[in-house]
Amino acid sequence: MIEVKNLTKEFRMNKKYPGFRGAVKSFFTREQTVTRAVDDVSFHIDEGEVVGYIGANGAGKSTTIKMMTGILTPTSGEVHVNGIIPYENRQKNAMDIGVVFGQKTQLWWDLPLSETFTLLRDIYEVDQKRFAFQMDFLSEVLELKDFILQPVRTLSLGQRMRGDLAAALIHNPKVIYLDEPTIGLDVVVKESVRKAIRKINETYGTTIILTTHDLMDIEELSSRIIIIDKGRMLYDGNAKHIKETYGYMADIEIQTVNAIDLSEVQFIKALDQEFIMLQAEENRLKVQFNKNRTTTTEITKRLMGKLDITDFTIHEPSIEDIVKKIYRNEV
Ligand SMILES: Nc1ncnc2c1ncn2[C@@H]1O[C@H](COP(=O)(O)OP(=O)(O)OP(=O)(O)O)[C@@H](O)[C@H]1O
Numbered sequence: 001m002i003e004v005k006n007l008t009k010e011f012r013m014n015k016k017y018p019g020f021r022g023a024v025k026s027f028f029t030r031e032q033t034v035t036r037a038v039d040d041v042s043f044h045i046d047e048g049e050v051v052g053y054i055g056a057n058g059a060g061k062s063t064t065i066k067m068m069t070g071i072l073t074p075t076s077g078e079v080h081v082n083g084i085i086p087y088e089n090r091q092k093n094a095m096d097i098g099v100v101f102g103q104k105t106q107l108w109w110d111l112p113l114s115e116t117f118t119l120l121r122d123i124y125e126v127d128q129k130r131f132a133f134q135m136d137f138l139s140e141v142l143e144l145k146d147f148i149l150q151p152v153r154t155l156s157l158g159q160r161m162r163g164d165l166a167a168a169l170i171h172n173p174k175v176i177y178l179d180e181p182t183i184g185l186d187v188v189v190k191e192s193v194r195k196a197i198r199k200i201n202e203t204y205g206t207t208i209i210l211t212t213h214d215l216m217d218i219e220e221l222s223s224r225i226i227i228i229d230k231g232r233m234l235y236d237g238n239a240k241h242i243k244e245t246y247g248y249m250a251d252i253e254i255q256t257v258n259a260i261d262l263s264e265v266q267f268i269k270a271l272d273q274e275f276i277m278l279q280a281e282e283n284r285l286k287v288q289f290n291k292n293r294t295t296t297t298e299i300t301k302r303l304m305g306k307l308d309i310t311d312f313t314i315h316e317p318s319i320e321d322i323v324k325k326i327y328r329n330e331v
Pocket residue numbers: 011012013035036037055056057058059060061062063064
């Protein structure tokens with residue numbers, strides 16, 4: 001379905017020196033800096049797969065997706081999506097794909113949401129019967145009914161995101177690229193967006209490429225992840241393996257009314273002698289724990305009985321943490 005072979009993209013930019021003299025120098029020297037944003041990346045994705053494409057900021061995710069969607073042409077290497085070379089055949093490719101950028105919207109700001117759908121129906125030449133069927137399906141899965149007639153500018157972020165997903169699916173594409181589809185949404189809306197994505201994949205066997213910084217997106221949606229770092233592929237395989245091996249340590253930071261005596265909270269280690277680690281400083285307690293062996297709820301529930309808690313923060317492992325650990329442990 002998707003074949004990416006030795007894909008490389010370099011960006012060349014004229015070196016800019018600061019100030020007026022710098023501008024003159026830049027003009028005459030014409031020195032260039034070269035950024036290799038994607039460096040010899042190869043993978044194959046089968047029809048119906050949901051793949052998480054992840055990496056730290058600036059790792060090269062968007063640049064890869066832009067070549068897969070035909071927006072950018074590679075410096076070397078190649079991409080085939082459904083037999084089409086996207087950057088050589090952008091229009092044909094566009095008929096088979098849908099793209100959602102969590103940070104941007106493709107909806108018409110001043111029009112009611114429903115009219116964006118009608119415009120897209122005409123652009124993609126979807127026949128009336130097929131359009132009505134798809135709209136019924138999307139309305140139900142993405143729960144659009146309550147706001148479909150409202151102008152897009154009046155929608156909440158969660159409603160807008162569901163609208164964007166629907167817009168990308170009007171023509172029922174074979175592949176969808178989702179770039180941070182749950183960014184900025186609250187927990188409940190994130191959950192409903194993930195549920196909708198799962199349903200779309202199950203119903204139509206749509207191939208889904210997902211870039212995200214939220215590990216819960218990966219956990220709930222994709223069994224395979226590709227990790228990219230500084231343009232190079234670091235890992236391609238089972239998401240569960242990575243989560244269990246590298247993404248298991250989280251911590252809770254607890255604020256209390258009174259200063260904490262570490263000896264009084266040692267009892268929490270009974271939950272997991274091997275992995276729970278405690279650190280206390282005045283009225284702050286940090287509990288590091290293994291997510292595969294115990295839960296935040298279990299720890300906070302027990303500590304609440306013992307401490308006068310005023311606030312607590314949970315730190316989930318981040319993609320950056322996982323990438324660092326992979327380097328240290330070598331996959
Ligand atoms: N048009 C461009 N011109 C010059 N450099 C670019 C351009 N686009 C991206 N880059 C550089 O290429 C590298 C990869 O960027 P890219 O946007 O692909 O990363 P990313 O993994 O999507 O990051 P993020 O998670 O922050 O969106 C970065 O160093 C970036 O500064």
